[in-house]
Amino acid sequence: MTLNLIYSKLYTRFGPQHWWPAKTPFEVMVGAILAQNTNWGNVRKAIENLKEKKLLTPGKLYALSDRRLASLIRPAGYFNVKARRLKNFLYFLRSRYKANIQAMSRVRTDFLRRQLLTVNGIGPETADSILLYGLAKRIFVVDAYTTRILSRHRLIQKDAGYAQVQRLFMRTLKPDAQLFNEYHALLVRLGKEFCLKNKPKCSLCPLK
């Protein structure tokens, strides 16, 4: 089965997923860090805490103490680590782009991606989520579901690395941010419902 066929099957089955569930690019970026290895429901609670206190801006978050920030994002788990990672990202955003997301968005995508990867706490998936879902750049996001699903359907080897999987998508699909957006969201949807870790049978998998 080809990647394009998988997409059309998923889209037919599930329809548009309306990702990323956030109001602004900055909210996407914060969410991308909070979502690391974490259930989205918990991330939503953490973001809700920040919004409730009207702290969801680069300047206000940066001004918080690490301890205070950690307590606000507590529901997202790994809160001490993530408070530090958010601060690192905010430092980057303020020092490189004066906290101006539009200025950041005007930079060449490959250059910006390399820059994001220098921030401690931002790895490939987080950087790519920021680029695709925050800034609508043509970058495919790979995650644990993506790799698991593709390897189960024998399109990649089980131990394929991030860059390898990403290249497969990006050389196969039409370079279209909206397509990349929907495709990744659909893979997560499929993964959540049918490809849980210890259910290797992928029971009732709509791709079968």
Add this chain to the structure above:
DNA sequence: GACCAGGCACATC
């Protein structure tokens, strides 16, 4: 009570 969730950095070999 075990397992899982939209990773990443760091230590060690």
Add this chain to the structure above:
DNA sequence: GATGTGCATGGT
């Protein structure tokens, strides 16, 4: 360069 480990909450 590969492999293991810490980080932590909340839902099923």
